[in-house]
Amino acid sequence: MCPRPRSERVVVIGAGHAGVQVADALRAGGHDGPISLVGDEPVLPYQRPPLSKEHLAPGGTPAPLPLRAERFFTDRRIDLRTGVTATALDRASRTVLLQDGAALPYDVLVLATGAANRMPAVPGADLAGIHALRTLADAQALRAGLSRARSVLVVGAGFVGLEVAAAARAHGSAVTVLEAADRPLARALSREAACHVAEVHRRTGTDLRLGEAVAAFTGRRGRVTGAVSGAGSEYRADLVLVGTGVVPRTALAAAAGLPVADGIVVDEGLRTPDPAIYAVGDCASHPSVHTGTRIRLESVQNATDQGRHVAAVILGDARPYTEVPWFWSHQGALKLQIAGVRLPDDENVLCGDPATGRFSVCCFRDGRLVAVESLNRPADHMAARRLLAAGRSPEPGQLRDPAFCLKEFDREQAVA
């Protein structure tokens, strides 16, 4: 493919991790044309991971950490527009319409619209005191609420729910977590790792209720007082955090006739069927070399790596996107790290002893290592990232030797 002229007009919709990375990498890669970066939140683009961690911790840092300083955007001639929503795409005239009436013409458009929280459609879901967590504004409201709450109910034992549960325990609140599945993090983690996570939270005093979905929220004078589960149990709480997953923000793409199937559908170069339009990050569904299927990932690593990749593609690089996905979650003293992508039928082999609180679950598919979940074992995680990127794998049987060490294996393989 021929490199595109470096003077093209690029518009990026979404100023989260992915969108900012696209603009940064385009300039760093020598793109000389106009770049507009449009974000719907009225603040300088900021880091999301701390919002569910340090930001909520007692004595934590309430000031948001910017993704880049303000002068980064001006120095690099990036036209950053915050607090503005894109309302429509006109693909025929290659124009994005903004809520403030502006029309931005583009030669290349990158959709980095992210995802929105999914709220359970149950009675009482609009009561005051029910929080979700995605944006800085959400985090500020939650932080204020947690400092006063005596009892906290978390709906959904996903990453956000469990990180908030750990923060609420650190604040001294009584914490109950309702989860519809039979284990926490059921979608993301192996059963072996998930059971350990459940135990860790229970040991710190969190009342983890598995197999219980929320049926309704209860309230008084417009404010939440608790919830009733599907099993009919009643839980009282003066603060509720709903963490029941997200939906990709695809409305703009869908309305413009672009294919959408749990995310904006892109090819291995992160391009939609319209050659002028790309999609990256939480909103994009891409074909993964790691699973052989389409996947949509919700992570900072995916957002930044896809942002960098799409910039390279726009500048003429035709290589497919193949980065190894990785992810982390800090829940109190538990540090969970995941490298690779696990599928439900993979074979899981323990590396280390869960009783020590430090172990990894190595996931094999057809005898090859495809993912590693590490619990308080950072050395395993980094070794896994290197092994997966290089396509190297131990035999599942090797892990049964108690002396087996993923980091040592990686070192030996790298030398060999």
Add this chain to the structure above:
Amino acid sequence: MPKVIFHRAGGATDVVDVDAGSNVMRAAVQNGVDGIVGECGGQAMCATCHVYVREPHLDALPAISEDEEEMLECTAAPRDERRSRLGCQLTLGAGGLEEVEVDVPATQI
């Protein structure tokens, strides 16, 4: 007010005042010091806030945690056994460092 002095790879120097409790990565990102990325938001997960601490400050640094140790093995610029640290793990003030002077590596990714 605690202070961080950044010596950038190109030769320029930035002197940044920081709030107590902040850290070297945060100071760099908030003030637009080129060459420090902080991709993971200060969680010791990415090694893109790698710095080389100058000699006079080495004794005052906090111990290297297990997480940081692993990341320091994966820095884009070569690790210096004595001087390499992650900026996000170097807290200023609040019982931490009052001043620190660091060299910013030529590359982070």
